[in-house]
Amino acid sequence: MLRNLFAFLAGGLFGAGLLVSGMTDTNKVQGWLDIFGDWDPTLAFVLGGAIIPMAVAWNVAARRARPVLGGELPGKPASEIDRTLVVGSVIFGAGWGLAGLCPGPAVASISWGGLGGVVFLVSMILGMLIAPMVRQRLEAAAGALQRS
Amino acid sequence: MQMDWIWGLVGGLMIGGAAAMYLLVNGRIMGASGIIGGLVDRSGWHTWAERAAFIAGLVLVPMLMLPLFSVEVSTNITGNLAVVIAAGILVGLGSRLANGCTSGHGVCGISRLSLRGIGATVFYLLAGGIAVVLFRHILGVI
Numbered sequence: 001m002l003r004n005l006f007a008f009l010a011g012g013l014f015g016a017g018l019l020v021s022g023m024t025d026t027n028k029v030q031g032w033l034d035i036f037g038d039w040d041p042t043l044a045f046v047l048g049g050a051i052i053p054m055a056v057a058w059n060v061a062a063r064r065a066r067p068v069l070g071g072e073l074p075g076k077p078a079s080e081i082d083r084t085l086v087v088g089s090v091i092f093g094a095g096w097g098l099a100g101l102c103p104g105p106a107v108a109s110i111s112w113g114g115l116g117g118v119v120f121l122v123s124m125i126l127g128m129l130i131a132p133m134v135r136q137r138l139e140a141a142a143g144a145l146q147r148s
Numbered sequence: 149m150q151m152d153w154i155w156g157l158v159g160g161l162m163i164g165g166a167a168a169m170y171l172l173v174n175g176r177i178m179g180a181s182g183i184i185g186g187l188v189d190r191s192g193w194h195t196w197a198e199r200a201a202f203i204a205g206l207v208l209v210p211m212l213m214l215p216l217f218s219v220e221v222s223t224n225i226t227g228n229l230a231v232v233i234a235a236g237i238l239v240g241l242g243s244r245l246a247n248g249c250t251s252g253h254g255v256c257g258i259s260r261l262s263l264r265g266i267g268a269t270v271f272y273l274l275a276g277g278i279a280v281v282l283f284r285h286i287l288g289v290i
Contacts, residue, residue, distance in 0.1 A: 007199070009205060010166045011203060012166075014178065014251070016209050019221070021156045034280045035281070042156040049159070053161060053164035054167045055260070057168030070175075090242070094242070098234065102181075102239060102251075113223045116223070116226065116227065125184075
């Protein structure tokens with residue numbers, strides 16, 4: 001129960017931060033990505049501001065055996081930049097630029113995003129549903145390439 | 149407009165604070181695509197309640213904050229539904245293939261100097277920049 005309460009609080013603070021920072025406004029996101037237009041630096045402050053407390057948290061986590069509510073802390077991250085990571089990031093980035101929404105803000109803004117917001121979220125879920133199949137094909141193709 | 153960067157920084161600190169709490173209290177990495185995707189493809193079904201609670205907070209708290217704003221809050225998303233559908237599919241598919249999006253790789257990955265997090269961020273920023281320049285300035289779609 002306590003886990004769910006803190007998950008709710010974390011989700012709520014995340015959503016509040018996305019709204020306050022302007023990241024639920026597609027104009028701000030596309031304004032940052034559009035280096036040839038009227039460039040908007042806001043996103044750099046958002047990302048910079050978010051990294052600071054999280055870097056502290058990783059340092060605290062490194063000196064702790066367990067999270068406050070028990071269970072395991074995440075292990076060391078994988079270090080290999082593989083093909084699926086690159087392909088996935090490029091596909092994700094293209095969609096992010098096209099609409100100006102990523103998964104967090106898409107969910108956070110669903111109550112006021114109107115028809116466009118709902119259509120985006122449903123399409124995003126569809127993309128997530130086909131991802132395991134696409135991953136399998138990518139990995140099979142990579143394996144075939146290595147054998148030949 | 150001139151104050152936007154301050155709100156960006158304040159909001160960013162809140163996002164990072166949320167990620168820090170989720171890590172230290174629950175032991176989880178706060179990645180939006182992972183939390184949602186694990187429910188969508190059922191790969192994270194054993195922690196469904198925690199994920200659902202996170203998503204409930206993510207939807208409800210900003211909704212309750214709307215009356216605090218003196219101006220109308222809008223996502224300003226394009227009215228071109230074909231673009232919205234294509235973008236949504238790309239975001240869902242790409243973030244799951246990459247095992248992370250702006251929150252998981254960008255915020256949580258870079259802050260622990262993860263090579264994959266930094267690499268993913270470089271590639272999605274480049275692709276996003278190219279997409280905006282291509283579809284806005286060259287094709288004029290968005």
